[in-house]
Amino acid sequence: MRLTHVGGPTLLVEVAGWRLLTDPTFDRPGRRYAFGWGTSSRKVTGPALEPADLPPLDAVLLTHDHHADNLDDAGRALLPSAPVVVTTASGAARLGGTARGLRPWQTTVLEAPGRPSLEVTATPARHGPPLSRPIAGDVVGFALRWEGQRDGVLWISGDTVLFGGLREVAERLRVDTAVLHLGGVRFPVTGPLRYSMTGRHLVELCELLAPRTVVPVHYEGWSHFAEGRAQVERELARAPEVQRTVRWLPRGEAVELAPV
Template sequence: MSDLRLTHIGGPTALIETGGWRLLTDPTFDPPGQRYRFGWGTASHKSAGPALAASDLPPIDAVLLSHDQHGDNLDRTGRDVLRTAPTVLTTPAGARRLGRGAHGLAPWTVTRLHAPGRPTLTVTATPARHGPPLSRPLTGHVTGFALTWEGQQHGALWISGDTVLYGGAREVARRLAVGTALLHVGGVRFPITGPVRYTMTAAQAVHLCRLLRPRTAIPVHYEGWHHFHEGRDAIERELARAPADVRDRFRWLPTGTATDITA
């Protein structure tokens, strides 16, 4: 049985440990109370800090960065973390902006991480769309990641990235067997754009899990920011209406605590 340990640090940020590898998703380590602009008249305040400080992290082998253009997925301290990581995987546009050896992956591009004495990690970039149709010129490009390695029993570890439920996310369900899904939820919206959502709502996450049928679905990216409009309570209300075979797949991780997951 494959070992997998996840630590939800806060927001979209999680530490993934398996087979001697340590990977970090979307590093956000700034303290709360700051305001961040996202462009086109949108902005938000950070209301909660990370459960672990950047200085508390173990050495990181790679960062999986869904996108670099928004401060709730890569903040100022997170950029310092990037500079310490040997490998940064992100979107092609993000890699061009970041430089410093960041590797850009187009959707369905595959790369592999190798190290002596460790299993090879296969990383597949998966489609993501950070808003409604035609929103990419405003929100920029985003990617998800699917991780596979020898010994997995239940399928890939999939990190959705900031995405709504759309054809690309449904394609993941068709093309991949997913054992563990880290779902970026929160139903993000801004006053200036009214009811438009930029990440999955609770209802979308539940619907996607009906398609994916992962062994374990773990919500992230639902707390700590003012523009996250669907927190844990909203997700639990939606789960209460869901069929038991979907509801029982969801698992909440305590922030800052390493949790073992059957992979």
């Protein structure tokens, strides 16, 4: 398995002959984006790679389509080049085309000649505090399974806080590699409320999941990310068993992980 962190939540996943891209964000930095309900954010770091630098894609895994820090204008322009876009049911209705919409625990199968079938199962996510879904919108994570896996799924959390749905993931799935969306997102208009996981949440979740490898994403590049790598590492220092599992990927460089 080879992972390339483009920036923010955008990750190129190459596994079992498949090339998948998560949450495409390729706009240049400097612009402010409105997220609705009086919230906004400025992009402060550009992507480590351009769309032209990517290999041909087999699919895009889009945790949600309605926030620019997960799908910006350049990322949206890339979507038609992917044969399949897997996303939320509401997002697929908005995007149309090749988009396949999944609700939590629904599965779709990607198939192509000469490659093992790849199962993509949507997992629960809640992009904010209780009762925030009508405002924050639908989000899903993704669990990936393919023939030849030895010890669990590759799981991508999506933008989510730590809530009962993630504890359900720990109960229902054996997770080998966990790609976790962090950032501890906050907005001035809602004060201390969080809209994505913090370093403390990472530690608590990993104590439940016990993954072999943890890959943080979605912790840098935007002004509404309240926790960066330094804050997360301070929490990890208090949990050495979890700390040993964490792989911080260099931006723009392919990193080989041991096969799952």
